[in-house]
Amino acid sequence: MEYVVVALCLLGALVLLNLLLTLGLVRRMRHQDELIAETRHKGQHRSPSGLPNDVPVPEFATVTVEGQDLTRSWLTDGTTAVGFIAGDCPSCEAQLHAFVDxxxxxxxxxxxxxxxxxxxxGMLPETEKELVGTFDGLATMTKESLGGTLQTAFRVRAYPAFFLIDAEGVVVSSGNTPDILLDGDPARP
Known part of the structure; x- marks a missing residue:
């Protein structure tokens, strides 16, 4: 009988400890949700990766899909919108229509x-051809593997990523939705 009482007391103590830990976890999750909501409210367009605003784009050299050389100096002729789209990326697909518009x-x-x-x-060749066709005539286009030259220069680690670059090659705005290209454009009222 003594063993049963001791076992029940231990079980009761474990249940109370579990309850306290659960309440602490719930409290911490609420605090975390508040921080996330506050961060989203302050900078709802801010990309989790990429060059921050007011930072010049570093030097780079790559080639377009048409075979033309592309360097940082190409960015310094008026404002330039830059978008990084990954093949087979659900978030990229969700932003594609707005970006094309x-x-x-x-x-x-x-x-x-x-x-x-x-x-x-694992990206299908059909997906690549479809994306290249989508942007044909709308923008200069490059293709590169993960961790490529432009991704390194712009510090992109998450997709999609969008940047607006001014005539001096400095990031005006950046984020993970294409509307930042409108919000930060100094040529727009």
Whole structure:
């Protein structure tokens, strides 16, 4: 009988300890949710990766899909929208329509745009052809593997990523939705 009482007391103590730990975890999760909500409210467009605003884009050299050389100096002729799109990326697919619409608008206004298609392992050739066709005539386009030259220069680690670059090659705005390309454009009222 004594063993049963001791076992029940231990079990009761474990239940109380579990309850206290659960309440502490719930409290901490609420605090974490508040921090996340506050961060989203302050900078809802901010990308988790990439060059921060007011930082010049470092030197780079790559080649477009048409075979033309592309360097940082190409960015310094007016404002340039830059978008990094990864193949087979659900988040990229969700932003694709808005990005294409924005590129069409920038094209009408004779502003430059650059699309970087990031080729991920396992990406189907059909997906690549479809994406290249989507941006054909709308923007200068490059293709590169994960960790490529432009991704390194722009410090991109998450997709999609969008940047607006001013005439001096400095990041005006950056984020993970294409609307930052409108919000930060100094040529817009």
């Amino acid at each position: 924005l590129l069409k608008q920038r094209r009408k206004e004779e502003n430059k745009s650059l699309v970087v298609l990031v080729e991920v392992p």
